[in-house]
Amino acid sequence: MTEHLDSSYPSDICLLLxxxxxxxxxxxxxxxxxxxxxxxATIPEDQLGAALAYLEVLWIDAARRSAQTDAAYAQLDAxxxxxxxxxxxxxxxxxxxxRDLRRAVxxxxxxxxxxxxxxxxxxxxxxxxxx
Numbered sequence: 001m002t003e004h005l006d007s008s009y010p011s012d013i014c015l016l017l018x019x020x021x022x023x024x025x026x027x028x029x030x031x032x033x034x035x036x037x038x039x040x041a042t043i044p045e046d047q048l049g050a051a052l053a054y055l056e057v058l059w060i061d062a063a064r065r066s067a068q069t070d071a072a073y074a075q076l077d078a079x080x081x082x083x084x085x086x087x088x089x090x091x092x093x094x095x096x097x098x099r100d101l102r103r104a105v106x107x108x109x110x111x112x113x114x115x116x117x118x119x120x121x122x123x124x125x126x127x128x129x130x131x
Contacts, residue, residue: 011076012091018072019098022065026105030058034105037112052113059109066102069095
């Protein structure tokens, strides 16, 4: 996935750009879908499966973006700190914040994707318990 990193830019700038892109994707694409799924009354029942499938696709893309961000971090980590140390530190700090956001969103995605499956299994068990 590092084939998308442009080595003509300093590694700290690359990391800042990739981290910003990942943060933007998570907050504008993934989180709004999650918010709707966390409040099931906002989604008609016949559209719930499509919303979950869409979340899965968004999450696959989020994973690709996180790999690119982490590759940029690895590139910064491997680079000699010859440039602006303050910018290097800001890039590292921003990466850490985006990584924390990624983890928080990942927990929510896991709950959203597991929720309907758990509910369906529980309903199935209750149907057969009465038989």
